[in-house]
Amino acid sequence: MERFMMYLTMQIEGILPYWILGIVLGSALAVFGKSFVHGMVMKMGNSLGLFGVVPASVLGILSPLCMYGTLPLAASLSRRGLREDWLAAFMMSSVLLNPQMIIYVAALGKTLLILTLLFCFLCGALAGVLVHFLAGNRRFFNFSGFGEAEDHDTDPRMGMRLLKNMGRNVKATGGWFFLGILTAVLFQTFLPAGAGRDFFGHHEMAGPVLGALLGIPFYVCGGGAVPLLLTWMEEGMSGGAVIAFLLTGPATKVTNLTALKAVFGARHFVLYSAYIIVFALAAGITANWVMTLS
Numbered sequence: 001m002e003r004f005m006m007y008l009t010m011q012i013e014g015i016l017p018y019w020i021l022g023i024v025l026g027s028a029l030a031v032f033g034k035s036f037v038h039g040m041v042m043k044m045g046n047s048l049g050l051f052g053v054v055p056a057s058v059l060g061i062l063s064p065l066c067m068y069g070t071l072p073l074a075a076s077l078s079r080r081g082l083r084e085d086w087l088a089a090f091m092m093s094s095v096l097l098n099p100q101m102i103i104y105v106a107a108l109g110k111t112l113l114i115l116t117l118l119f120c121f122l123c124g125a126l127a128g129v130l131v132h133f134l135a136g137n138r139r140f141f142n143f144s145g146f147g148e149a150e151d152h153d154t155d156p157r158m159g160m161r162l163l164k165n166m167g168r169n170v171k172a173t174g175g176w177f178f179l180g181i182l183t184a185v186l187f188q189t190f191l192p193a194g195a196g197r198d199f200f201g202h203h204e205m206a207g208p209v210l211g212a213l214l215g216i217p218f219y220v221c222g223g224g225a226v227p228l229l230l231t232w233m234e235e236g237m238s239g240g241a242v243i244a245f246l247l248t249g250p251a252t253k254v255t256n257l258t259a260l261k262a263v264f265g266a267r268h269f270v271l272y273s274a275y276i277i278v279f280a281l282a283a284g285i286t287a288n289w290v291m292t293l294s
Contacts, residue, residue, distance in 0.1 A: 021103050023166055053089035053128030057121050060093030070094045071259055075143035084140045085132035093124025096250050101222040108229060111291060112239055116246055119283040141263045177223035208284025211241030212248045212277060219249025240288030247280035
């Protein structure tokens with residue numbers, strides 16, 4: 001029990017400040033900056049052409065919405081004439097990362113934070129480029145089942161609006177956050193000493209493959225994933241494996257896949273799944289190479 005409490009205290013002290021900061025900043029952006037971010041998507045002129053996937057991917061990362069908020073917004077943007085390739089870039093990067101998750105990933109260290117930002121941006125921008133050439137002048141997405149995005153931040157008192165948003169954030173992520181901490185503590189407490197290091201050490205060359213595979217079942221919420229990743233990194237998990245995990249995890253999360261299936265259709269859904277796995281593996285391998293050089 002003493003060992004369990006020691007690891008529990010270490011995990012909470014190490015990651016709890018990032019979770020709290022992520023809640024506060026994420027909610028502040030959702031309340032005070034959401035309209036600006038989403039308005040910027042529509043203000044991008046068509047003169048940008050294909051290069052519009054670059055700001056679209058950046059704005060997707062800055063968007064504080066979850067997938068079930070992003071898709072109605074994307075449907076609204078599509079009805080207003082936003083290009084399919086820009087939509088693809090915006091939605092892809094929005095699936096992978098948001099301001100709140102950026103704070104969580106900061107707990108993994110500066111290098112991994114920078115690499116996560118870079119690869120999530122590239123994943124979104126490249127998705128836009130691929131949709132541009134795959135779809136041509138045809139529609140790639142089907143938003144027929146989506147209405148306007150629902151706005152929950154309607155309280156006329158700005159302070160209460162922020163507090164209510166923070167409450168929804170805590171409700172949505174709190175349980176998974178503490179489950180992640182508990183899982184990490186149990187891993188540290190009951191796994192035989194060196195077992196994790198032997199496992200990750202023996203699979204170092206296949207780290208990105210391992211990370212990509214672990215991301216599919218183990219990623220439920222970013223706040224819950226980071227404590228696990230911190231523990232696995234201490235046991236020898238490579239940076240490339242972490243990057244692959246952070247790409248396949250949110251992209252293949254069951255709730256996100258269910259929502260995306262509705263707008264993709266069967267053929268495009270298969271293409272999406274193949275794309276994210278291939279990109280995650282390539283990003284993981286590249287990240288390992290970059291971190292070896294640094």
